[in-house]
Amino acid sequence: MAGQDDEQWMRMAIEVARSKGSDPSTSPLGCVIVLDGKVLAAERNQTHELPDATAHAEMMAIRRACESTGELELRGATLYSTLQPCGMCTMASIWSKVGRVVYGAGRNDVHAMYFEAKHVDTLSFIGDAYRDDIVIKGGCLAAECATLYYPPDAELPVEEQANL
Numbered sequence: 073m074a075g076q077d078d079e080q081w082m083r084m085a086i087e088v089a090r091s092k093g094s095d096p097s098t099s100p101l102g103c104v105i106v107l108d109g110k111v112l113a114a115e116r117n118q119t120h121e122l123p124d125a126t127a128h129a130e131m132m133a134i135r136r137a138c139e140s141t142g143e144l145e146l147r148g149a150t151l152y153s154t155l156q157p158c159g160m161c162t163m164a165s166i167w168s169k170v171g172r173v174v175y176g177a178g179r180n181d182v183h184a185m186y187f188e189a190k191h192v193d194t195l196s197f198i199g200d201a202y203r204d205d206i207v208i209k210g211g212c213l214a215a216e217c218a219t220l221y222y223p224p225d226a227e228l229p230v231e232e233q234a235n236l
């Protein structure tokens with residue numbers, strides 16, 4: 073069952089997200105890339121540690137998955153992310169040729185600080201992609217994933233808001 077498998081892999085992504093603690097101010101994102109029932113990569117975002125502004129969980133996982141397979145393309149693979157991928161990571165998913173993107177919490181399930189200040193609709197990125205063999209599905213264990221992040225109505229001091 074694809075749905076049960078999706079939840080199983082999303083649970084792993086949540087574990088990866090929590091691997092360095094669960095402080096929502098550190099944007100704990102987890103990403104797992106799976107091909108034929110095997111994990112190619114499991115990464116957390118590492119922007120502050122590296123430091124690298126592009127080191128989102130999905131970007132790191134795509135890099136690791138390509139390294140581990142020795143392939144430029146990840147056709148047939150599914151990318152699981154605890155949070156709706158940003159524009160950069162959505163485009164990277166399109167470029168890397170993954171077949172499916174499955175995410176947990178959506179943009180409206182969490183505080184706006186986790187996304188670009190202006191709305192970039194990753195769903196229409198996929199819809200308008202030059203590829204028609206990629207699908208995106210949201211809401212997989214959305215409530216569990218959302219507990220990793222500040223809720224939409226949280227009143228946060230400006231210095232805690234990562235994307236300003």
Ligand SMILES: [Zn+2]
Pocket residue numbers: 128129130157158159160161162
């Ligand atoms: Zn991203």
